[in-house]
Amino acid sequence: MRSGRSRIVELDEGAKLEALHKCRIFSGLRTADLRVMAALATSVHYVKGAFIFNDGDPAEFFYVAQQGLIKLHKGSSSGKNVTFKIATLGDTLNAAALSLKSHFLSAQAMTDATVLRIPRKGFWAFEAKHPGIAANILRLTAEGLNIEYNRIVDIIGEEVELRVVHSLFTLVNKFGPNLLLKREELANYAGTTTETAIRVLSKLRKKGIVSCSAGRGTIVISDLSKLQNYRS
């Protein structure tokens, strides 16, 4: 929230188009259409740790991640923080919030990051000309809802160890076996504490499922199938 942590940058159209092309909301659109959207988009760079928007802010823009890692999270009144999604190239930060008035999560750059920012009105005007977009947003939002139902069942029904394993599995499927995450970030993603996450990782290391060779701020999965079939 300190100032001077974001700045508008000029991206060439190719880079913008790549991000839009990878964005599932626009799947089915032709490049000619995406160029129109690219013309509406401003690219903005954020330094590591900067907030792109905050939970509760009015949703003025539609955002697509272009470069870097962006954490979508929310804090509780008791001070705990839950990470719901880690966005990368082509992921939307707030597709669902656009239908409501305000953001309901905060978006924070985990690394230096660049996003495309499209004004709300321009986005909806574009959407009105391309009806498939609404269906795509709806499908993605429904998928998101399903993911969160499953997460809740997991949190309530399974023990922490399994939850951490599930979190790792989800992350590996998206990012590959070399995760650029601190222990604390994994813990927030799994909904537990740093120490507990570490204890689980230690156990997994002893079983040969993860290795910590790569040093601080990283987690390396060395045996994906064992991870997938994990039983405590």
Add this chain to the structure above:
Amino acid sequence: MRSGRSRIVELDEGAKLEALHKCRIFSGLRTADLRVMAALATSVHYVKGAFIFNDGDPAEFFYVAQQGLIKLHKGSSSGKNVTFKIATLGDTLNAAALSLKSHFLSAQAMTDATVLRIPRKGFWAFEAKHPGIAANILRLTAEGLNIEYNRIVDIIGEEVELRVVHSLFTLVNKFGPNLLLKREELANYAGTTTETAIRVLSKLRKKGIVSCSAGRGTIVISDLSKLQNYRS
């Protein structure tokens, strides 16, 4: 899942229209349009305890609750069961799942209940003629997503006692101060055990927030403002 637990019934058009009229997905439509939808809808009656659909089933129909209470829930592999929503007159059972292939929750009649059932294809054909519906579904789904994010933050960040209180508050806002819920049902809704839910209720009774005068299978909230401002 036993047979003979549901049967098609004839509802007069007025009853169908009432349910559709109260359904937020159709807000903005004129009665003349709703008649078209009513003509597509079959009313089906389910006895208490019967399943209307199961988690994982293909989503062939769109459902709107017409009468009775219907629980939308999901079980974990460890046998726990989480209730996500309790639907009544005008609530949709599966608006989000219609965008995907399968149901991701189970729907079960908590009381004898009647639903309107509209074939998937007919629903989408109707939707195509009334673009506002897509926006309504999207808004409702986005709201649902927000609710679940908040629930997760609650589960991870707050202690059970507060969670039960929040659950009661949500339920009271929908159903009024006389809740027709068994202790076990409240527990499933709050994501805890029956015994823990009972202990919290006992505490609330001592504080004069709930009274148990109405007997079994009911919870009566006697002081809503104390409930709202509850601190453990």
Add this chain to the structure above:
DNA sequence: CGCCTGATTGATAAGTATCAAGGTCGGTGG
């Protein structure tokens, strides 16, 4: 070299689930 951040491990305590044992209500059948 010393500092700061992150990782790790151990000890302890708190919160909840689990297990166990009645208790109460309402309905049913004799």
Add this chain to the structure above:
DNA sequence: CCACCGACCTTGATACTTATCAATCAGGCG
């Protein structure tokens, strides 16, 4: 009408999971 039965509610004792607190260690950077 009464007794019984089953479903639900309630409370207590205990165990287990996980958070919390505390101490130490390891590596990168100024």
